[in-house]
Amino acid sequence: MKLTLLTFACVLAVAPQCFAPPPLVTGDVPTADKGTFEWYVGGQYQESESGMPSRLLPFTELVYGLSDRQEITLELGGLSVDHHYGVNDSVVGTKYIFLKETDQRPGIAGTFELKLPTGDPSRGLGSGEFDYDLRLRAQKTWGWFTAIGNVGHTFVTDPQFGGVRQSADNVWLLAFAQEYRVGQRTTLLSETYFVSRDAPGEPYRFAANVGFKHRLLDHLAVHAAVGKSIREGDRGGPDLRVYAGLKWEFGAPWTTRTDSP
Secondary structure (H helix, E strand, O other), X not given: OHHHHHHHHHHXXXXXXXXXXOOOOOOXXXXXXXXXXXXXXXXXXXXXXXXXXXXEEEEEEXXXXXXXXXXXXXXXXXXXXXXXXXXXXXXXXXXXXXXXXXXXXXXEEEEEEEEEOOOOHHHOOOOOOOEEEEEEEEEEEEOOEEEEEEEEEEEOOOOEEOOEEOOOOOEEEEEEEEEEEOOOOEEEEEEXXXXXXXXXXXXXXXEEEEXXXXXXXXXEEEEEEEEEEOOHHHOOOOOEEEXXXXXXXXXXXXXXXXXXX
């Protein structure tokens, strides 16, 4: 029973990160350009409040622009928890821009994401259930400064371990991020975010991250972020969260025009 509860705790410690876009938890409003792929590749290391590490390595997310307002996404990753390594639950989703940003108003977008039970819950790798995430995003830029806000709600299916259904709560997310353009190719990042508890009796999460984005080439960028809980005693976790990765943009082969010989 103790091992079952420990496994359940590991799953819940990872659960709030299922829908985290790299490198921050807060998601932006713009979508990938129509007919263009954005490919994120990186790794994440996280320690829970108990100090138990969980490494999400490697991590990859593929984004495709369906139009000038909508994109679709596929997120995959490996997961290492409590000396078990395997495939994590994957995520498919879409983002749609309701209002494009102008000088007078912020941009507003909504996302829907579905977590697929591709992990092995018996080894602490995923919940073995479908979760559904809805998020509303707003973003406004003033010169070198950009503010981004998110409100999200995840509908969590109660996971089952050893034939026993465990109780899990739906999760609320409130996040506020800032971008500071300090150069033609470099942007600094910061954010604070709140995540409600995902298991009865567990503490809520209030944490912060800082990071950067730097464009190496026209279509290749590196980004990273580090953060932790800002509650006393790191209650709600994480004790530490580190993400680093690359973003590559490229056109879809079927949209490339070639001249006739």
